[in-house]
Amino acid sequence: MCGIFGIESHDEAASFVYLGLYALQHRGQESAGLVAWDGTRMCVERGMGQVADVFRPAVLERLGGQRALGHTRYSTTGTSVLSNAQPIVVKTAMGPIAIVHNGHLSNGAEVRERLERRGSIFQTTSDTEVILHLMAMNPRPDVVDSLLLALQEVRGAYSLLLLTDQGLIAARDPHGFRPLVMGECQGARCFSSESCAFDLLGATSLGELEPGEVVAVRGRDIERYSLPKAQVPARCVFEHVYFARPDSEVFGDAVSEVRTAMGVRLAEESPVSADVVVPVPDSGLFPAIGFSRGSDIPFEHGMIRNHYVGRTFIQPEQSIRDFGVRVKLNPVRRLIEGRRIVLVDDSIVRGTTSRKIVRMVREAGATEVHLRISSPPTRWPCHYGIDTPRRDDLIAARYDLEEILGYVEADSLAYLSLEGLLDSVSGPPDSYCNACWTGDYRVPISTIDPKQGRLFPIRTEDSQ
Ligand code: SF4
Known part of the structure; x- marks a missing residue:
C-alpha cells in the first residue's frame, strides 16, 4: 500500500506533487520522497515519516523544474529504512531514471536472484529496484521501449511512475491490481494513485489507465502503449473495503x-x-x-x-x-x-x-x-x-x-x-x-524469501 503522484510540464511541479502526496498520506506513512527534473539534473528528497515531516519550505524551493513525482511508502517488501524510501534514482546509459511503485512484484525475489548471479549490485531490498536493473541491462534509444521489455519479465501488482530527462511515464500492470488515474491540471498532465489528490489540486480526472496500459508524456505529447493482455483481471477489491479514501x-x-x-x-x-x-x-x-x-x-x-x-x-x-x-x-x-x-x-x-x-x-x-x-x-x-x-x-x-x-x-x-x-x-x-x-491467487506468488534466499511454499514478506 503506497501512494504515488507525478506531474509533467507544470511550473510548480514539485509543490503540486507535495500537495498530491498530502492527499495520499493514508496510503503510507513510513516514508515520503519526491524527485524533480530541473532541466539539467534530478533533485531528490526522501525521508522517514509523513509528508509534513519530510518536506520543509527550503526543501521544496530546491526542487525546481516542470517535471516531478513522489511517493508515500508503507513497506511490504524491504525493511523500513531510508535506503528503501522512494523514489529510487539511478543513472543508466539512457540517462537518469527515477521510479516510484505501488504494489508488489510476485516474482521480484526470483528476478533479483537471477540478476545478482549475473553481477547486478542492488542498492535497496525493495522489489521495485529490479525494474530499473532490467531496464539498465536492456537500453533502447527510446526509454519506453526499455520499460516495456522490463515489464514483460516481472509479474504481480504494480502501478508505476517513472521520471526521465525526456518526460514522465505511467504504467499499470496487466491485471490492474492497483488503481492509477490520469488527470489534467492547468494544462499539465498528472497521475495519481487516487482521484482525491486531483480534488485538492483542482485537477480534472481523465480516467484510470487501463490494465496493462503504459502512458508516456513528453511535454504536451502523449503516447499510449499496451503490455500483453493478462488472462485474468484482478482489481484489488480491498481498495474499496479499506485502503482508498472514501472521497476517491x-x-x-x-x-x-x-x-x-x-x-x-x-x-x-x-x-x-x-x-x-x-x-x-x-x-x-x-x-x-x-x-x-x-x-x-x-x-x-x-x-x-x-x-x-x-x-x-x-x-x-x-x-x-x-x-x-x-x-x-x-x-x-x-x-x-x-x-x-x-x-x-x-x-x-x-x-x-x-x-x-x-x-x-x-x-x-x-x-x-x-x-x-x-x-x-x-x-x-x-x-x-x-x-x-x-x-x-x-x-x-x-x-x-x-x-x-x-x-x-x-x-x-x-x-x-x-x-x-x-x-x-x-x-x-x-x-x-x-x-x-x-486463497485464489490469480498470479503465481513468490517462493523465495528475499532476506534469506530460502524457499518457502507460501509467505508474505516482511509482514511479521
Ligand atoms: S483482494 Fe486481497 S489478496 Fe487481492 S490484492 Fe487485494 S488485499 Fe491483496
Missing part, C-alpha cells in the same frame, strides 16, 4: 457509495435488534451509515478517532491498561451507555484490536455489543502489495465463527458475504482479486 473514485466506483452499499447489504444479511449503529472510524464509517439505512437503527458517532497518532507511538511499559488502542479510539460514553450497540468495522485481522474495541464499548456502558464486519473473513495473506500478517496470525484462518465470537467477546458477530461484497461494486465479480478471502 476507484475502478469506476465512488468508494463512499460502495462502502455504504456494503453496509446496507450487511444489514440485510445479518440483521440484529439494537438501539444504535456505531462505526469504528474511519473505514467503518460508510458501512455503518449503510447498516443504519438498511436496518432503520439510528446512526451515532459513538467512537472518536485521534487522527494525530503516528506510527511511532510507543506503548508506555508501565501501562496498566491498553493505551495502544485507547490513544487512537475513544467511545463517547453518553451515546453508548445503557444501549445495545451494533459496532461496524471493515475487517478483522488478528482479532486483538477488535477484542479491545468491544471491551472499550462495554466499559463505556453498552448493554450489548454486536459486531458487524463489512467484508468476509480474512483467511489468506495478500501477496500483491498489502502488508497483512502471515496466515498463522490471521484469526479467521485458524478459527471458525463461533470461536472468533468467543475471542472478541461480542454478543454476536457477522461478516459480509463475498457475494454481498462483489454485488456492492459495479464491475463483473470475476474482474476483482479476492484472494485474501478465498
Whole structure:
C-alpha cells in the first residue's frame, strides 16, 4: 500500500506533487520522497515519516523544474529504512531514471536472484529496484521501449511512475491490481494513485489507465502503449473495503457509495435488534451509515478517532491498561451507555484490536455489543502489495465463527458475504482479486524469501 503522484510540464511541479502526496498520506506513512527534473539534473528528497515531516519550505524551493513525482511508502517488501524510501534514482546509459511503485512484484525475489548471479549490485531490498536493473541491462534509444521489455519479465501488482530527462511515464500492470488515474491540471498532465489528490489540486480526472496500459508524456505529447493482455483481471477489491479514501473514485466506483452499499447489504444479511449503529472510524464509517439505512437503527458517532497518532507511538511499559488502542479510539460514553450497540468495522485481522474495541464499548456502558464486519473473513495473506500478517496470525484462518465470537467477546458477530461484497461494486465479480478471502491467487506468488534466499511454499514478506 503506497501512494504515488507525478506531474509533467507544470511550473510548480514539485509543490503540486507535495500537495498530491498530502492527499495520499493514508496510503503510507513510513516514508515520503519526491524527485524533480530541473532541466539539467534530478533533485531528490526522501525521508522517514509523513509528508509534513519530510518536506520543509527550503526543501521544496530546491526542487525546481516542470517535471516531478513522489511517493508515500508503507513497506511490504524491504525493511523500513531510508535506503528503501522512494523514489529510487539511478543513472543508466539512457540517462537518469527515477521510479516510484505501488504494489508488489510476485516474482521480484526470483528476478533479483537471477540478476545478482549475473553481477547486478542492488542498492535497496525493495522489489521495485529490479525494474530499473532490467531496464539498465536492456537500453533502447527510446526509454519506453526499455520499460516495456522490463515489464514483460516481472509479474504481480504494480502501478508505476517513472521520471526521465525526456518526460514522465505511467504504467499499470496487466491485471490492474492497483488503481492509477490520469488527470489534467492547468494544462499539465498528472497521475495519481487516487482521484482525491486531483480534488485538492483542482485537477480534472481523465480516467484510470487501463490494465496493462503504459502512458508516456513528453511535454504536451502523449503516447499510449499496451503490455500483453493478462488472462485474468484482478482489481484489488480491498481498495474499496479499506485502503482508498472514501472521497476517491476507484475502478469506476465512488468508494463512499460502495462502502455504504456494503453496509446496507450487511444489514440485510445479518440483521440484529439494537438501539444504535456505531462505526469504528474511519473505514467503518460508510458501512455503518449503510447498516443504519438498511436496518432503520439510528446512526451515532459513538467512537472518536485521534487522527494525530503516528506510527511511532510507543506503548508506555508501565501501562496498566491498553493505551495502544485507547490513544487512537475513544467511545463517547453518553451515546453508548445503557444501549445495545451494533459496532461496524471493515475487517478483522488478528482479532486483538477488535477484542479491545468491544471491551472499550462495554466499559463505556453498552448493554450489548454486536459486531458487524463489512467484508468476509480474512483467511489468506495478500501477496500483491498489502502488508497483512502471515496466515498463522490471521484469526479467521485458524478459527471458525463461533470461536472468533468467543475471542472478541461480542454478543454476536457477522461478516459480509463475498457475494454481498462483489454485488456492492459495479464491475463483473470475476474482474476483482479476492484472494485474501478465498486463497485464489490469480498470479503465481513468490517462493523465495528475499532476506534469506530460502524457499518457502507460501509467505508474505516482511509482514511479521
Ligand atoms: S489478496 Fe486481497 S488485499 Fe491483496 S490484492 Fe487481492 S483482494 Fe487485494
